[in-house]
Each structure stands twice: as C-alpha cells, then as structure tokens.
Amino acid sequence: MIDVNIIKKDFPIFNNSEFVYLDSGATSQKPKVVLDRVISYYENDNANPFRGAYNLSIKSTEDYNNARDRVAKFINAKHNEEIIFTKNATESLNLIANTYGIDNLNSGDEVVLSIMEHHSNIVPWQRVCKLKNAKLNYFYINENFEIDEKEIETKITEKTKIVGIVSVSNVLGTINNIDKIIEKTHSVGAIVIVDISQSIAHQKFDVQKTNADFVVFSGHKMLGPFGIGVLYAKKEILENMSPFLMGGDMIEFVYEQETTFASLPNKFEAGTQNVGGAVGLSTAIDYLENIGYEEIQKHEKELITYAYEKLSNLPYIKIYASKNLENVSSVLSFNIDGIHPHDIASFLDASNICIRAGNHCAQPLMRYIGIDSTCRISFAIYNTKDDIDKLIFAIEKIYAKFEKFINKNK
Template sequence: MDVREIRKQFPILDQEVNGHPLVYLDSAATSQKPIKVIEALDQYYRQYNSNVHRGVHTLGTRATDGYEGAREKVRQFIHAKSTEEIIFTRGTTTAINTVAASFGRANVAEGDEIVITHMEHHSNIIPWQQLAKEKGATLKYVPLQEDGTISLEDVKATVTSNTKIVAIMMVSNVLGTMNPIKEITKVAHENGAVMVVDGAQAAPHMKVDVQDLDCDFFAFSGHKMGGPTGIGVLYGKKQLLEVMEPIEFGGEMIDFVGLYESTWKELPWKFEGGTPIIAGAIGLGAAIDFLEDIGLDNIEAYEHKLAAYALDKLSEIDGMKIFGPKDPSKRAGLVTFNIDDVHPHDVATVLDSEGIAVRAGHHCAQPLMKWLKVSATARASFYLYNTEEDIDKLAAGLVKTKEYFSDVF
C-alpha cells in the first residue's frame, strides 16, 4: 500500500482545522470518502438521476443498472451466493431491526432465549431488548474476559437449546476486539439458533465471506467504508428471507394489490419498500471498487500495524489507561483510552484545538462502559489513509492535554 498516494484520493484530508493540518482519527464513527465515490454520486445526479425498476426510458434503465449493479458488487464483496440475499437498507441499525422485527417476531416465543454480549453497540442491544419484552423471552449476555474478549467456553455455557437468536458484533467499536464469529456460529447452529452478525466495524477493514462464516444474517453500513451515509446492507440466507415477512409496505415491494389483499415481490425487493436509496447504493458500489483495488488483506494488515504502533506510543504516556486486548493481532485498528483525572470530552476538545479529530463519549455502548467502570472514553480509530505520523501527533497532543490539565488543577 502506498498510503501517501491513497491519501491524495481523499480531498477532505487536505485542509487545516484550528490552524493545524487535519488528523482524522474518527473513522469508526464514519470514514472519509474517496474521489471515486464523490464522482459516482455526482455523475448519477448530473447524468442519469431517475427512479429504478418502474420506468422503461433510458435514464430509468441506466439508474436501474447502476443500482442492481451495486447489489452484485456487494454480493461479491461478502461472497454471498445470490443477489437475492442482498437487501439494501439505511444502515446496520435498520438491518438489525429488520431481522428482529421480521424473523424475531415470527420465531421467538415466551421462554426462548436471545444471546448477545456486553460489548454490543446499542443498535445490537435495543432491538433484542424490545423483542424479548414483547415475546416474554430471556435476554442473556455472554460474559467478557478481563481483556475484553469472549471465550468459546463462555459462549457454549450461555447458548442453550432454548436459544433462538445469537447476535454478536464481529469487531467491537470500543475495544477493537475481533470476535471468533465462525466458531460462535457453529455453537449457535448446534443449539438450533440463528446467528446475526453486526459487521459494521468488520466489513470496511477485512475480507468477509458470509458462506465461510456460515452466519444467517450479516449487517453493515456504507458510510464506515468510504461510501455515502444512509446506505447499508442486510445479508440473509435465502431460505430464511423467503419465509420472512416485510416490515415496510408500499411501492416497489408489491406484486399485486387488491382492495383487501396484497402479495409481495420476490427477493430481494420485497424488503425494499418505496423509492430505494439509489445514489447511496451506487456510491457504495464505487466504494467497494476502491477498497478492492487496494485489497482488503492489505488494508487489514496495515491497520494491525497502525494499531500496534499506537498501542506502543500511547502506552508510553503516564496516566494513560488503554482498554481492550493488549495483543494488536487480536484487535482492529482503533485504540480506546482515558487519561487519569481528565474527562474524555476535555481530551477531545484539546485535541481538536490541535486539528486532531477523535471520538469521546460512551460510543453507543453504555452497558460496556458500565462493565469497564467508566462513564465515557476517548477513541482514536484508524483507516487506510492514516499514518504513523498521525499517531505521533495524537501522542504529542495527549501529552499536551495531560500537561495542560496538570497545570490547571
């Protein structure tokens, strides 16, 4: 990877913030967009903006080809069997809610179990909380190890023959933990449960093969992988999607509408009611092209290198507490931390004055914050356009932050 050349493809990085060159370390929240994606969106709106599927005119045909062509790119990207298994959504949150509202309501009953972990993002907690309340099911949590990982022994002890759904993130957005999804899926299936994977922090950074994982559902978002906001993907095994009912009703998803009865289109369109996210899908397709030109294996290896470098640099700072696995080979490209006696929001504010963008707060993971015994943390997350120089500036900014608050108090 020639990171210097890659950075040139991201025009937003070529600016100053508060008088300093921008150091963007918040890609776990949303990534920046390469020129290829920006141009794909611009081209759609300038040259062939039209609705899809319904029209036979030239612009409609071009828009439909772009939209469905993006679906095929997604299929190849995650190695699904068929485009019928690729549902476009607004993002990971919508995708998980679709599974909970459709599959969950039809298959979870009183006394059944839903298994998740303490590290989940709120979007992979709240839908299952609501489903469990509605159905009288039990929501169970796989315990975490001291370093923020989960053991297969604990998974096996938590998942039982009463478990109907296991829903776990592939990569933690706070700890960076990379969970053994393939092995967890096997445990779920051995107990008759389906496996739902939150892939929001995985798909942008590493190769994903849903057939190899054997998961039943896999969700991810475009905006974390160089694509536009407002577009995401729900992958589901065809045999499951075929018997699931849609949760949005209206145009696009219907086959026949009568006065009192209606029927639905075949997969995948029965889950895509209304005018779909056409430009978003086309932009996501361009993002996939961009990432695959570089190579997901290259991106993953590079980010592991950045994570290792960051762990070393930040560990040298007195009063620094780093959360998550200490072994960089077991974590993705992010580092979450706190400085003694300095609130994470103050840390982020001082860093911003230096042109360094990090995240501060509970990261939509309040149960995990409680487990960590903190109210909030700061997080620096890396992507293919970051460099060791960015991490050096982060470390220098953190030293400055620590010194500033030491002088104040």
C-alpha cells in the same frame, strides 16, 4: 506495500484542509472516485428506478442492480437477491428483530448478544424479547476484554433461538471468535446475526465460508456514502420472513383489504431506492479491493501496534484493549487520569485532531467495565504513524497543562 501519501491524495477532504482524522469508526472519509461516481449518477442516470418504461429509468435500475451484484460478489453471497439495501446497519438490525425476531421467538426462548454490542443490536431485541416474553442473555468479557470460549459454550443453550455478535467491537477493537460462535449456535439449531460494521473496511467477510445467517453493515464506515446499508441473509430465511416496511415497490397486488408481496429482494425494499448510495458503495468496494485487504490489514496492524505502544508509554493513560494485539482491530479506547474524555476531545480539536469521546452507543459495555465514557481513536487506510505522533504530542501538552490541577484535586 501501501504508500499512504499517495492514498491520502485520493481523499479530497485531506487536500482541502489540514487535520488528523482518527474517527473512522464513526464514519470514514470518502475517496474522490466514490464522490465522482455519486455525482455522475445524478448528472447522467438519475430517474426513479424500477418504475419508468423510459430509457433513463431503465438505466437507473441497471445501476442499482449492478451495485447489488457487486455487494453480493464482495461478501460471496450465493444469490444476489440475498442482498437487501437498507439505510444503514441500524435499519438492517431493526429489520431482523422486527420480522425474523417477532415471527420466530416464543415465550421462554432466549436471545444471546454480546455485552459489547452497539445499541443498534441491543435496543431492538429488548423490545422484541419483551413483546414475545423471551429472555435476553449476554456473553460477558474477561479482564482482557475478550469473550472466553467457555462463555460461548455456556450461554448458548437448547433454549437459544437467536445470537447476535459484533465481529469487531466499536469500543474495544476486540476481534470476536465468529467461527466458534457460529458453530456453537448452529449446533443448537439457532441462527446467528453478525454485525460487521466495524470490520468490513479492514477485513474481508465471506458469508458462505463463515456460514453466517444474517450479516449487516453500513456503507459510510467503509469509504461509501451515507444513507446506504446492507442486510445479507440466506435466501431460505428471507423467503420465509415477513416484510418490514410497507409501501411502494415491495408489493405484488394490493386490494382494499389485502396485499401480496413482491419476491426477493424487492419485498424488503419499500419506497424509492437509494441508487446514488448504492452505486457509491459499489465504487467504495472497488476502491478497497484495488488496494487489497491484505495490504490494508498489514498497514493497519502497524498503526494499532504503534499507537498502543505510544499510549502505553504515558503513565497517566489507561487503555481498554486486549493485550494480545492480534485480537485487536483498528479501534483503541483509553482514558486519561483526571481529565474527562469530552474535555480531551475538545482540547485535541483545538490542535485539529478529531477523536471520538463518549459511550460510543455502548452503555451496557461501559457499565460492565465500570466507566461511563472513553476517548476513542479509530483508523482507516489513510492514517499514518505521523497522525499518531501528533496525537501523542497533543496529549502530552494537554496533560502537562492540567497536571497540577489534577493532582491538587486528588
């Protein structure tokens, strides 16, 4: 059983100030081991990797390659060169759209995304579909904020070439039926991109077991540093893809008019690599696995159930989540009758409670639900029921203060 009070001590930011952090879906806090590992890299091993013949550069290269091996093992990739380091999930998704998408889509083809995708998995496809005269379709959600199986069966057709799906919605917390979507996509000969940005700090993902073709995530949402992201793709797919960014270290030979490219994974990693970020991510993975995903899930399930119950008890709150909490991960969105989410977030900040308010980079989803923004709380391993009690207490205070104005304006 997890002792959160001990875990919390691993995170310097909680020792340095008193606050309730309920915005881990935006970015997680970082344990000291991760911070120490990044500092230790810069203090002891820092040199440009892959380029120097001297020992320090070789050490830096080793650090980077070891981090890649660690990520490969973490998601059970068959080959370590199937792991491409990027800046974040956004860059990984842009890479796929601008290489695989442009190379493989033709006029009349279809790309299917879910309406709950983050903008980073929508906007690149809008551009590429326009360029290639392909059609963009969406899986819509039911009144329980879930994608029905029927929607999967009917939207994926013989015309579908690419399907993009988020494992967990960053707004609704809905856990999508990835297995079903992958199975149906493969049955029509198309490929699947799974965006695991919101699930990887909470649930393991096995790329071989799921048979996903592309997988993306950001290090900073899973206790790692900013500036490091991952793109996984099956080796045979990556080998046939054009490179994305051009420049140093992704080449084999450069002539005045032509270039041949390096083999995997370097072909997709142009420019000086983020070694500090990669080693930090590797340590974050160690940290999460040392706690154990089963324990993490057990703890976070308790939190989400507790928060859902407490928020549901307030009659002026509307929650946007499945009633089947088995299908909800560590995110909850809600609105308070008569008070704008931005105001709620500012009032909560006055009580040192950090939540997110806005459209959460998911405007098509907001429009589909018929709202323009929500308050969003999101949990990580260091949150407690006490955090939720403080949130509820603060919300009750805010509502009590504004109730008379709200009812007057109705």
